[in-house]
Amino acid sequence: MAKATREAFGEALVSLAEKFPQMVVLDSDLSKSTMTVDFAKKYPQRHFEFGIAESNMIGAAAGLALYGKVPVCTSFACFLIGRLETIRVAVTLNGANVKLVGTHAGLGIGDDGASQMGLEDVAAMRSLPGMTILQPGDALEARQAVEWMLQHRGPVYLRLTRQKLDDVHRPDYKFECGKLDIVWEPEPKAKHFQATVLASGGTVGGAVNAAKELLPKGFAVRVVNAGTLAPFDVDSVEDFAKDSERFVTVEDHNIVGGLGSAACEAAASLGMGKPVVCLGVRETGESGLAAQLYDKHGLSAPHIMEACIRNLS
Amino acid sequence: MEDLSSQTKELRADIIRMITAAGSGHPGGSLSVIDLLAVLYAKHLRHDPKKPDWPGRDRLVLSKGHACPALYAVLAHRGFFPQEELMTLRKLGSRLQGHPERHRLPGIEAATGSLGQGLSMGLGMALAAKMDGADQRIFVVTGDGEMQAGQVWEALMAAPKFKLDNLTLIVDCNNGQIDGHVNEIMALDPLAEKLKSFNWDTRTIDGHDLAAIDGALSAVKTVKGKPQAIVARTIKGKGVSFMEDNIAWHGKAPNQEECERALKEILHG
Numbered sequence: 001m002a003k004a005t006r007e008a009f010g011e012a013l014v015s016l017a018e019k020f021p022q023m024v025v026l027d028s029d030l031s032k033s034t035m036t037v038d039f040a041k042k043y044p045q046r047h048f049e050f051g052i053a054e055s056n057m058i059g060a061a062a063g064l065a066l067y068g069k070v071p072v073c074t075s076f077a078c079f080l081i082g083r084l085e086t087i088r089v090a091v092t093l094n095g096a097n098v099k100l101v102g103t104h105a106g107l108g109i110g111d112d113g114a115s116q117m118g119l120e121d122v123a124a125m126r127s128l129p130g131m132t133i134l135q136p137g138d139a140l141e142a143r144q145a146v147e148w149m150l151q152h153r154g155p156v157y158l159r160l161t162r163q164k165l166d167d168v169h170r171p172d173y174k175f176e177c178g179k180l181d182i183v184w185e186p187e188p189k190a191k192h193f194q195a196t197v198l199a200s201g202g203t204v205g206g207a208v209n210a211a212k213e214l215l216p217k218g219f220a221v222r223v224v225n226a227g228t229l230a231p232f233d234v235d236s237v238e239d240f241a242k243d244s245e246r247f248v249t250v251e252d253h254n255i256v257g258g259l260g261s262a263a264c265e266a267a268a269s270l271g272m273g274k275p276v277v278c279l280g281v282r283e284t285g286e287s288g289l290a291a292q293l294y295d296k297h298g299l300s301a302p303h304i305m306e307a308c309i310r311n312l313s
Numbered sequence: 314m315e316d317l318s319s320q321t322k323e324l325r326a327d328i329i330r331m332i333t334a335a336g337s338g339h340p341g342g343s344l345s346v347i348d349l350l351a352v353l354y355a356k357h358l359r360h361d362p363k364k365p366d367w368p369g370r371d372r373l374v375l376s377k378g379h380a381c382p383a384l385y386a387v388l389a390h391r392g393f394f395p396q397e398e399l400m401t402l403r404k405l406g407s408r409l410q411g412h413p414e415r416h417r418l419p420g421i422e423a424a425t426g427s428l429g430q431g432l433s434m435g436l437g438m439a440l441a442a443k444m445d446g447a448d449q450r451i452f453v454v455t456g457d458g459e460m461q462a463g464q465v466w467e468a469l470m471a472a473p474k475f476k477l478d479n480l481t482l483i484v485d486c487n488n489g490q491i492d493g494h495v496n497e498i499m500a501l502d503p504l505a506e507k508l509k510s511f512n513w514d515t516r517t518i519d520g521h522d523l524a525a526i527d528g529a530l531s532a533v534k535t536v537k538g539k540p541q542a543i544v545a546r547t548i549k550g551k552g553v554s555f556m557e558d559n560i561a562w563h564g565k566a567p568n569q570e571e572c573e574r575a576l577k578e579i580l581h582g
């Protein structure tokens with residue numbers, strides 16, 4: 001059933017509260033949007049409301065972590081990354097065990113417009129040594145990613161959607177940090193692929209639709225979910241490069257520094273000569289419905305299909 | 314003021330209509346700030362809708378950018394753009410973005426929407442005007458929840474240092490934010506005393522009393538040597554009984570029925 005990953009996150013916090021007694025949740029006046037509000041009601045002693053003061057919240061989270069707590073800090077993705085320098089020093093330079101959860105990622109927030117869209121957060125977080133970056137593609141993955149994040153010692157950035165996402169994983173799916181996982185391939189399995197599409201978060205469903213539509217047109221396309229953006233799974237990229245003509249990446253994030261860049265870096269380092277076609281946001285973002293914006297900014301299924309079969313020479 | 318009071322009814326009605334048409338937006342903080350903006354534009358802010366880039370204009374930075382429906386309504390009424398355009402709020406391709414952007418719409422001085430940044434930008438404009446010996450005035454409007462942001466206090470320290478008597482901060486104190494009331498989420502009071510202790514000329518007014526607003530905006534112009542703050546006590550959702558001081562209406566659009574009820578109260582109440 002379609003569900004926003006932020007919603008799955010909120011449910012997971014409540015269901016994991018007893019298992020992780022050191023976990024505390026920090027908010028900055030967006031608890032109804034980041035969906036921590038149920039946790040706050042049930043565990044008021046373990047919830048701290050900081051008001052519209054994200055720097056202080058993140059700094060305090062580092063302090064809580066250095067003392068031994070497991071702080072989960074939430075806001076919109078754009079407002080967390082607005083405090084990059086605090087994250088850089090208080091969190092990653094300290095190796096503080098802080099979990100930063102940025103919701104309403106990318107164009108997916110819709111009509112609130114550019115200032116509310118986290119479109120550079122992955123690029124910035126990827127440049128911080130020691131930061132693990134997770135972006136689940138559906139609710140099932142989100143729940144497991146939250147649990148993984150809480151048992152992991154070290155800084156984590158979890159990027160979540162405002163919009164509902166269709167299920168892309170089978171019920172028996174097991175989250176593994178640092179692994180690219182195949183969410184769709186033609187049956188029976190093809191020997192050779194026109195493209196391997198890497199998608200993440202809000203774009204995975206569209207990638208699956210694109211691949212399904214291309215099959216009857218004679219193109220075998222594999223869709224891979226990049227649930228972990230850092231560290232990036234270069235080994236799997238190498239495997240996919242062996243049987244794929246090209247890679248296509250599609251992300252609800254600026255074209256610079258995110259999934260596309262990670263894939264290009266991986267593909268180039270392998271020296272296997274496989275092209276990478278990157279789809280991502282090139283402008284500042286704007287108001288509109290999420291689906292309209294995915295169409296306009298080149299992230300929806302028709303754009304993905306075109307990127308899979310476009311003549312590159 | 315008689316005239317202005319019927320104008321503010323029209324402006325409130327436009328806020329409700331445009332947010333209803335958009336299907337999303339922030340009625341509460343737009344309705345609390347509208348009287349302040351209406352008086353400012355009608356009587357104090359030097360501007361020319363036909364020449365929005367006129368270098369001699371005064372400047373307003375709406376730091377609480379989510380309340381832009383209020384600003385858009387005022388700008389349309391003053392003739393910066395056609396009033397019909399209000400109904401395009403938040404739609405794909407509209408100049409009326411969910412949060413204001415200066416390169417898209419005439420009359421917008423600065424992109425806002427990330428709370429806490431507007432006072433610094435206003436301070437920079439005030440500093441530049443001083444450098445050029447210009448007599449323009451810079452106005453910045455913040456929310457009270459927004460005053461929790463650390464950057465605001467950095468700017469509050471800096472403006473008196475630079476003796477920016479051309480800078481006026483208006484705080485829309487409606488005691489509402491998203492997660493609850495400001496005095497519970499992260500209390501600010503005594504805000505006026507804090508501002509005074511930071512060396513701002515500070516006065517507190519009823520932010521829905523048009524004459525009081527007019528009086529305060531006249532008074533600040535006579536202050537020499539320091540920036541001025543107007544602490545405006547307001548009611549979130551003012552003018553629509555079911556929205557007044559109701560946190561649920563911070564960022565929610567009315568449905569058609571609620572819209573009609575609200576319009577009836579505003580226009581005939």
Ligand SMILES: Cc1ncc(C[n+]2csc(CCOP(=O)(O)OP(=O)(O)O)c2C)c(N)n1
Pocket residue numbers: 028029030052079339341342343345377379380426427428429455456457458459460485487489490491549563
């Ligand atoms: C830096 C930042 N953090 C969070 C938000 C999300 N946000 C939008 S409006 C709002 C509450 C604003 O409260 P206040 O400043 O009192 O405005 P008003 O009540 O007048 O609408 C919040 C937290 C934001 N826009 N910017």
